[in-house]
Amino acid sequence: MSGLSAIGGTNGEAGGGSLRARARFDNRDAHPGDALGIDLGGTKTEAIVLAADGTVRDRWRVPSPTGDYDATVRLIRDLAADAAARFGAPGSVGVGIPGAVAPASGLVQNANSTWLNGRPFAVDLAAALGRPVALANDADCFALSEASDGAGAGAASVWGIILGTGVGSGIVVHGRLLGGPNAIAGEWGHTPLPWPADDERPGPACYCGKAGCVETFLSGPGLAADHRRATGADLSAAEIAAAASAGDAGARATLARHAERLARATACVVNVLDPEVIVLGGGLSNLAHLYDALPKLWPRWVFAPAVATRLAPPKHGDSSGVRGAAWLGRQARPHPEKSSR
Numbered sequence: 001m002s003g004l005s006a007i008g009g010t011n012g013e014a015g016g017g018s019l020r021a022r023a024r025f026d027n028r029d030a031h032p033g034d035a036l037g038i039d040l041g042g043t044k045t046e047a048i049v050l051a052a053d054g055t056v057r058d059r060w061r062v063p064s065p066t067g068d069y070d071a072t073v074r075l076i077r078d079l080a081a082d083a084a085a086r087f088g089a090p091g092s093v094g095v096g097i098p099g100a101v102a103p104a105s106g107l108v109q110n111a112n113s114t115w116l117n118g119r120p121f122a123v124d125l126a127a128a129l130g131r132p133v134a135l136a137n138d139a140d141c142f143a144l145s146e147a148s149d150g151a152g153a154g155a156a157s158v159w160g161i162i163l164g165t166g167v168g169s170g171i172v173v174h175g176r177l178l179g180g181p182n183a184i185a186g187e188w189g190h191t192p193l194p195w196p197a198d199d200e201r202p203g204p205a206c207y208c209g210k211a212g213c214v215e216t217f218l219s220g221p222g223l224a225a226d227h228r229r230a231t232g233a234d235l236s237a238a239e240i241a242a243a244a245s246a247g248d249a250g251a252r253a254t255l256a257r258h259a260e261r262l263a264r265a266t267a268c269v270v271n272v273l274d275p276e277v278i279v280l281g282g283g284l285s286n287l288a289h290l291y292d293a294l295p296k297l298w299p300r301w302v303f304a305p306a307v308a309t310r311l312a313p314p315k316h317g318d319s320s321g322v323r324g325a326a327w328l329g330r331q332a333r334p335h336p337e338k339s340s341r
C-alpha cells in the first residue's frame, strides 16, 4: 500500500521544544548526504542514520508512546534532534508508519496504531521538526529498501510482500514507489484468494468485512488457523514449521497448502504487474521451502510458458522497514543530490 506524502516545513508556531530541535538542524555540520529513517511501530520505534553510500552511522530503538498522538510527534522530533546533534543535520527525514496518508486530505488512515488515524501527521511532523518529512506505509518502506540496495537491487520492478501477522505489500518501479489516489497500491492482502477450491469458499472471515481475503490464508495467523481446521492442533506458524521439519505429516500438508495458495495468489499479480523480482518479508519469509516451491507451482497459474520472475528472501530482514524509511526521505527530497542514488 502506498501513502507517500512529503509536506514542506512550515513557519508556524511549533512550541519551544521544536524550536530547539530546529536550531540544531541549522548547524553547520550538516551532512546533506545522510538520510534519517524512522520506523514507527505499535510498541517500538526504530531510527537509523544512513550515509549516502548506504553505510549505517547508527541504528537505535526506543519504546513507542502507545495511544498518545502528541507524544508520538514529540518522540520523532527528539529522535531527529538526537541524530542531528550526533551526526549533523541529515539531508532528509523519512518515517514509516503502520498505515497510509490519504492523498486528498493528508490524514492518516488504516493505521493499526489507531491514535494516528484522522491526524495530519506529516504536517504536524514538519512543524515540529521545521523541515519536510516524508511518510509511507511500512510495507512500502520494506519494498523500497529491498529495491534500493537489497534483494531487488538493480531490478526494474520489485514487488515486496510482507507475510507476517498480516499480509501487505509495496511496489517499486524504476526505483520509485508506486502510489495512487487511494493510497492503497499493493493492498493485495485484501484481494480474494484466486481460483478457489470448493472448500476454500467463501473462506475465513476477515477483519476488513469480507471473507476469503488472501491475508486470511497466507498470514502467520492464517496459516495457524488453517492447520487448526485441518488437524485440530493449535500451533503457531513457527511451531508448524518446526513440526514439518521433524516429519509431521499434518504440518507438512499445511505448509504445502499454504505454498500452493501463495503461488496462486502471487501468480494473479504476476499476470498484471509482471515484476522482475518478488521479495518476501515478515516472519513467514523464513519458510525456506517457499523459494523452491513457488517457482515450480507458478507455471500452472502464470500466463506465460516460462516464468522468469525471481523470488528472493529479504537481504535486510528486520532492518528493511527503517532502511526503507531512510530511502523514502531521500527520494522525496525536493532537490536530491545525484550522488545519493
Ligand SMILES: [Zn+2]
Residues within 6 Å of the ligand: 189, 190, 191, 206, 207, 208, 209, 210, 213, 215
Ligand atoms: Zn480482508
